[in-house]
Amino acid sequence: MTLEPVAPASTVDGTVDGAIPKVRHDTFTVERHLAATPGTVFGAFADTPARHRWFALPGRQVSYDHDFTVNGGETASSVFTIAGSEPERLAYASRYLDIVPASRIVYTYTSRVDDIVRWASLVTVELQPVDGGTHLRWTEQAAFLASSARPEHDLPHLRGATRLRLNGLPAALQPT
Template sequence: MDAGHPPQTGPAGATTGGPVPSARHGSFSVGMDFTVKRAEVFRGFADPSLRGRWFRLPGGSATAEHELDFRIGGGENARNVFVSGDTEEHLAYRSRFLDIVPDTRIVLVYEAEVDGSRRWISLVTVELSDEAAGSRLTWTEQYTWLVPTGDGTQDEAHLRGGTRLLLNGLSTVVNPDRHAGLTGRR
């Protein structure tokens, strides 16, 4: 055992025997323009039937679970099983809403797990503003990576890319006219 690191723990605090990696901290912002008013974009977060159409963890829809309690102090829980070849990953997401200003701002904290191991924790601020052609969403995420993937060099890029995919899904739900006719284009 490495004298410089306490033992790593897995689910329910069970010791795994290896050293605990140092936490890594960082932040990023992603912006997206919409051709609808910010109230419609906000509704995409707040309305469970809309949110369920764009917010999902990777994996098959048959294994997906999702619950939303959109209020200050409420939260969101999602689970899914992602299969790649012979490998299965059990994914979990849990959040809590800290601040909600209708049509303007959402602040939440979330944790992400892979196979029962908490991988990262993030504080997210979603801000909505008016634009001439509709509205703009700015997603700012401050993360603490607890268990890196490999050497950890691609973790932020993976997180940023996953956020962009989620926001693309939001756009197709609240901004459907913008995406009409794009299916099947090369």
């Protein structure tokens, strides 16, 4: 029995001829001092309205769902447009693996752009009481599965977006 060759097919990430993009791995840590107790900071992750005040995708046509339980998760999507470019469909999906109230949150997530998983990450958020508040330590281990047009910018973009997002956390700690 002879097998016939199969014609090259384009995959969902655009590769052809069986070429699989190399996965790039990286890790980064962002630390913040927050003028609130670990329980209050934890609440900004756990309480859906509070989380949505500091954690959101950019763009319009935003959808959002959050289940803060072990094996629960979060989904968000939006359409993001930059002048002179085609709109991008953004999607985020997470799964909580470990939740220790006022102390630790561990979760995984994927980030999609136009239905292509760009990266998958494991995130550990640690909350330690310190004088005058909480020391937050966010450690992220990312696997970049599909490069952007400028792959050297992928990690700095992710790290910068995380810092920017955490910059909004103090406002979410204030009573509404």
